[in-house]
Amino acid sequence: MELKLQEDLKHTDQLLQLTKDFSSRFLSAIDKLAADKKVQINSRVSIPGTGIGGAATLEAFRQQYGNSITAAAGPRYWGFVTGGVTPAALMGDWLASAMDLNSSDKSSAAYYVETETIALLKELFGLPEAFLGCFVSGATMSNFTGLATGRQWVGLQHGVDIAADGVAALPGLKVVSAVPHSSIGKAISMMGIGRNNLVRVPVLPDRESVDIAALKEYLEANKGTPIIYVANAGTVNTVDFDDIAALVQLKKEYGFWLHVDAAFGGFAACSDQWKHLLNGWEQADSITIDAHKWLNVPYDAAMIFCRHPELQSAVFQNAGAAYLGDPATQFNFINYIPENSRRQRALPAWFSLMAYGKEGYRWLVENNISLAKQLGSLLDTDPNFVVLSPVRLCVVCFTLEVAPEAAAEAVQEYLDALNDSGVVCMTATTYAGRPAIRAALVNWRTSGKDVLLAYDTMKVLAEKIVNKYTYA
Numbered sequence: 001m002e003l004k005l006q007e008d009l010k011h012t013d014q015l016l017q018l019t020k021d022f023s024s025r026f027l028s029a030i031d032k033l034a035a036d037k038k039v040q041i042n043s044r045v046s047i048p049g050t051g052i053g054g055a056a057t058l059e060a061f062r063q064q065y066g067n068s069i070t071a072a073a074g075p076r077y078w079g080f081v082t083g084g085v086t087p088a089a090l091m092g093d094w095l096a097s098a099m100d101l102n103s104s105d106k107s108s109a110a111y112y113v114e115t116e117t118i119a120l121l122k123e124l125f126g127l128p129e130a131f132l133g134c135f136v137s138g139a140t141m142s143n144f145t146g147l148a149t150g151r152q153w154v155g156l157q158h159g160v161d162i163a164a165d166g167v168a169a170l171p172g173l174k175v176v177s178a179v180p181h182s183s184i185g186k187a188i189s190m191m192g193i194g195r196n197n198l199v200r201v202p203v204l205p206d207r208e209s210v211d212i213a214a215l216k217e218y219l220e221a222n223k224g225t226p227i228i229y230v231a232n233a234g235t236v237n238t239v240d241f242d243d244i245a246a247l248v249q250l251k252k253e254y255g256f257w258l259h260v261d262a263a264f265g266g267f268a269a270c271s272d273q274w275k276h277l278l279n280g281w282e283q284a285d286s287i288t289i290d291a292h293k294w295l296n297v298p299y300d301a302a303m304i305f306c307r308h309p310e311l312q313s314a315v316f317q318n319a320g321a322a323y324l325g326d327p328a329t330q331f332n333f334i335n336y337i338p339e340n341s342r343r344q345r346a347l348p349a350w351f352s353l354m355a356y357g358k359e360g361y362r363w364l365v366e367n368n369i370s371l372a373k374q375l376g377s378l379l380d381t382d383p384n385f386v387v388l389s390p391v392r393l394c395v396v397c398f399t400l401e402v403a404p405e406a407a408a409e410a411v412q413e414y415l416d417a418l419n420d421s422g423v424v425c426m427t428a429t430t431y432a433g434r435p436a437i438r439a440a441l442v443n444w445r446t447s448g449k450d451v452l453l454a455y456d457t458m459k460v461l462a463e464k465i466v467n468k469y470t471y472a
Helices: 002-010 012-028 053-068 087-099 109-125 139-157 182-190 212-221 244-254 265-270 309-316 346-380 404-420 448-471
Strands: 132-136 174-177 198-200 227-232 257-261 286-290 302-306 385-387 395-400 427-431 434-440
Touching: 002 012, 002 053, 012 053, 087 346, 109 132, 109 265, 109 302, 109 346, 132 139, 139 182, 139 227, 139 257, 139 286, 139 302, 139 309, 174 182, 182 198, 212 244, 227 244, 244 257, 265 286, 265 346, 302 309, 346 385, 346 395, 346 448, 395 404, 395 427, 395 448, 404 427, 404 434, 404 448
Parallel strands: 174 198, 174 227, 227 257, 257 286
Antiparallel strands: 132 302, 286 302, 385 395, 395 434, 427 434
């Protein structure tokens, strides 16, 4: 091992150049790579006895996995809400790996990079200084952090310190939402609240936005019950928003914790045309925003913004380690989030924010919205498709024009064929009880040409599938 390590050390520049060349070839071909395909790796390597060195390992990777790499960061990956990687974010990520700094080490530059990046993000989103921001791994951990802090707040309203005594000290705690993301159920399962204590309240007709009157009725009927409400600021199916300003008024009346899940919908704040959808979110208790979605930085990165840092610290403090200092007197991010040691997730975001600024992100958001609406219009005029919801921001939710009893099978067959084409990738969903497909456009590379290219494939396949199920 030592021999190979010393040999690689002598040739570090060459190894980095080989890696850069491989990356450049990938990025230069990203428009032509399959957006998605079935991956089959039939062989498995064994760990070498003496090691083969960095250059040979890169070649082994190319041979083993090279043909299986897809353009998940490319312009026509519209499956999960996945942004690409801006050139500047890639620069920052490369440096983050090279420097290998622990963002939780207050003595390193990484701590100050994170602090400054959070300040830049609050400027971008128009969030008040009152919010403490921290980087976490993704929306799941961001939601977990906000809800766990909310659990502590709710407990204190009932004279219980849940961080000290456990969730069993406050039975009956409910998490309420209209169309919660799946990560909410996962978070409250991890928190010990339990998935069965997630209460779903009605939505407005033909919407995924909470019916405020129905919520008020629920709150009135459950006075005295400890409650956390999760507001949706961009649902995954249709990017619908709860009326956050109305929720703030209910919060004043009924006293619940208001957590806003704005994993990608929070980026509406970048656009004067769309930021009204977030009116009132500055009064929320905690907010989730993802970075590896519309910010277009590499996995994994998200932020939690919370206006109650003292409650966060009560839950997440890393007390008892003398070498880390007193959490009450010495600020450290590890006392406000689940993780202790963390990679420098903020640096790619810092690079991208500085490189492209407010105008760059305004363009990115508005361009993706315009392209999503373009795709929606094409599908809306095609007799083989049914657009199930207005295209509000960056997601198009649609299905095929087939009989209801054939819909599930037809949609799945269509989606398999579409993704197998490699031209575009989308994911299945269910909307208003109907099997459906969703296309999520949040990549900075996506252009009108990509929309037309994808639609050309979509319409050919749709005609075949619809005809098959119409005349079967």
